[in-house]
Amino acid sequence: MTKTVLVGAGAMGEAILAGLLKSGRPADSLVVVEKRAERAAELVAAHGVTVSDDLGVVAGAEQVLLAVKPQDIFAVLDEIAPSLAAGQTVISIAAGVTIASIEARVPAGVAVVRVMPNTPALVSEGISALSGGLAATGAQVAAAEELMSACGTVVVVPEKQMDAVTAVSGSGPAYVFYVIDAMVEAGVHLGLPRPTAHQLAVQTVLGSAVMARDTGTHPAVLREQVTSPAGTTAAALRQLDERGVRAAFLAALEACRDRSAELAGS
Numbered sequence: 001m002t003k004t005v006l007v008g009a010g011a012m013g014e015a016i017l018a019g020l021l022k023s024g025r026p027a028d029s030l031v032v033v034e035k036r037a038e039r040a041a042e043l044v045a046a047h048g049v050t051v052s053d054d055l056g057v058v059a060g061a062e063q064v065l066l067a068v069k070p071q072d073i074f075a076v077l078d079e080i081a082p083s084l085a086a087g088q089t090v091i092s093i094a095a096g097v098t099i100a101s102i103e104a105r106v107p108a109g110v111a112v113v114r115v116m117p118n119t120p121a122l123v124s125e126g127i128s129a130l131s132g133g134l135a136a137t138g139a140q141v142a143a144a145e146e147l148m149s150a151c152g153t154v155v156v157v158p159e160k161q162m163d164a165v166t167a168v169s170g171s172g173p174a175y176v177f178y179v180i181d182a183m184v185e186a187g188v189h190l191g192l193p194r195p196t197a198h199q200l201a202v203q204t205v206l207g208s209a210v211m212a213r214d215t216g217t218h219p220a221v222l223r224e225q226v227t228s229p230a231g232t233t234a235a236a237l238r239q240l241d242e243r244g245v246r247a248a249f250l251a252a253l254e255a256c257r258d259r260s261a262e263l264a265g266s
């Protein structure tokens with residue numbers, strides 16, 4: 001029996017698919033619905049899953065995970081609603097789109113769970129924040145948590161925090177890749193061979209993240225440990241402060257949160 005139908009296998013849908021398969025989820029318990037034929041062929045070749053272009057396959061599935069754009073989700077919901085029945089769970093990862101707006105489009109008794117994942121799901125190092133809707137039972141929320149735990153860590157949050165979550169972790173990988181890219185380019189500017197600069201920057205970010213997670217020490221303290229009096233790090237951090245990098249992060253995350261809230265009405 002098809003346990004889970006994944007609708008929309010773009011960047012995030014494929015990352016979740018890959019995380020599920022890597023965690024040992026059998027390919028025959030999943031069906032992917034992807035409307036672009038070229039993309040569907042890529043997914044079959046890369047993951048050996050069944051890919052359909054028929055949204056009717058959601059009938060009878062335990063969970064229907066919607067990974068289409070916020071601008072497309074209501075059209076998809078209107079199309080699948082006649083095939084849904086009480087007891088099924090619709091899981092949406094669409095940024096900004098509220099549980100209430102999804103509940104209004106599905107039959108009574110269909111559970112809705114809203115999730116904000118991130119792309120490191122692809123390597124099982126993602127983090128997903130999850131909120132259950134009114135019709136979702138504890139068991140259905142737990143099943144959604146279990147599904148997403150194949151992609152990394154899962155935290156349960158009140159839905160009102162979802163736009164802020166999107167600003168920190170949903171879009172967060174993009175800021176980290178931006179920082180890595182900037183460090184590599186700066187390293188090349190300073191004369192390092194590009195592969196060396198790349199390896200140094202990536203491992204530095206990875207090692208720092210693991211250290212922050214595993215020691216539980218406040219990041220400001222970890223930063224102080226790197227900063228010798230009148231040394232090199234102090235000279236670098238002074239430039240970051242003078243150029244307003246901390247303020248830029250605040251403005252960026254505020255803009256992200258606001259855009260997420262705007263997408264509610266898309």
Ligand SMILES: NC(=O)C1=CN([C@@H]2O[C@H](COP(=O)(O)OP(=O)(O)OC[C@H]3O[C@@H](n4cnc5c(N)ncnc54)[C@H](O)[C@@H]3O)[C@@H](O)[C@H]2O)C=CC1
Nearest residue numbers: 008009010011012033034035067068069070093094095117
């Ligand atoms: N990209 C990311 O890092 C994250 C994305 N999200 C959310 O995930 C969703 C997808 O985002 P992306 O993967 O970036 O977008 P995308 O545009 O790469 O993927 C969307 C996919 O849905 C397919 N699609 C559209 N309508 C369809 C239909 N009727 N039937 C079947 N397939 C259909 C498209 O062909 C495309 O492959 C969005 O709602 C976004 O807010 C959430 C967290 C992180």
Ligand SMILES: O=C(O)[C@@H]1CCC=N1
Nearest residue numbers: 094095166170171172
């Ligand atoms: O950029 C976006 O809208 C999506 C949602 C979170 C990350 N990517």
